[in-house]
Amino acid sequence: MTSQHALVHLAPQPDCPASDLVDQAEDALWALPGGWEQVLITTQRRYAEYFPLRSGADADHPQLIRTGEGATTHCAGGPIGLLDLHARRIQAADSAACLYDAWTQAVAAMPPVRSLADFLAASDSSSALARITFREQTHIKIADSLAEAQLSRTDKEALATLDRDAFVERARAQAVTADSLLQLDGPRLIRPTWADSQAPDTAAAEYHQRVNAYLDSLPEDHVIVGADFIR
Incomplete structure (x- = not known):
């Protein structure tokens, strides 16, 4: 079994609740080739509380993607303006x-x-x-x-x-970049050391740099969702 931490970038949708954002992210990942068996976002998996919330962020924001066990200081995704990537x-x-x-x-x-x-x-x-x-x-x-x-x-x-x-x-550099990023209007980026287990660590430097720059440039209302993508 192979597990990949996949990030999905979704367009801003102010009236869309977290459950619909989860469905959209799952649909986007299922549409990718690779023979995947599971896409887990809001269950108690490794990435359910991957993103910390920014100080002062609305912990009850309806677009924060959580496990359903109440408000916490971490989540699996949501509007990037609420996520504290720096922390x-x-x-x-x-x-x-x-x-x-x-x-x-x-x-x-x-x-x-x-x-x-x-x-x-x-x-x-x-x-x-x-x-x-x-x-x-x-x-x-x-x-x-x-x-x-x-x-x-x-x-x-x-x-x-x-x-x-x-x-x-x-x-x-690797803290928030995950194993892959499904861009909103671009190709899917995959960390080379995930795709090829024999690849040297230096091969992933460009991936991490590119994904960090991409995330940091997003407007605050754009949504990032993290999933455990398993085959």
Whole structure:
């Protein structure tokens, strides 16, 4: 089973309630090719409370997309003027900084961690074995134990190769971009490292930059919805 965090951009519709916005986002995602099995937006999934609300935002706004369990400070989507993307970026950066500091302190007395590139260059067999050997390093297992959430393959590779500032900035850049963005009047954008599990982390930099710029340029009444898109 493959899960993708998909963002959907919907045009402003002031009289449209959240339930109708959910239906529109689901219809847009179901129409995409790929043999998808589920589109989950307002259930208790990973992204049901992905977006924090801006300070002072109307927590009872009828277009905020929630699980139906009452007003909270987070939601799965709504008018972008109510969503605090900046706060989520700060949170992601702070978490990355805490992880990096705890990890470097924990491994300080150990020999330097080896990067995946080192194992791939030295491997006489398959790249899959090199990746397994990289993940089996004690350094990486320690990182897994210290992380608040499960670390992705690219998270571990970044931790082994980037300095603190670069690792924190990477987390900030990825905080609100998800795995894909279905633009209102443009093509669907997909993060390269999601589409190709072997792609280097650097391949996704342009994706994150483009999606961040896109979201930050939207008028406040435009709607962004996040979904768990599963096949």
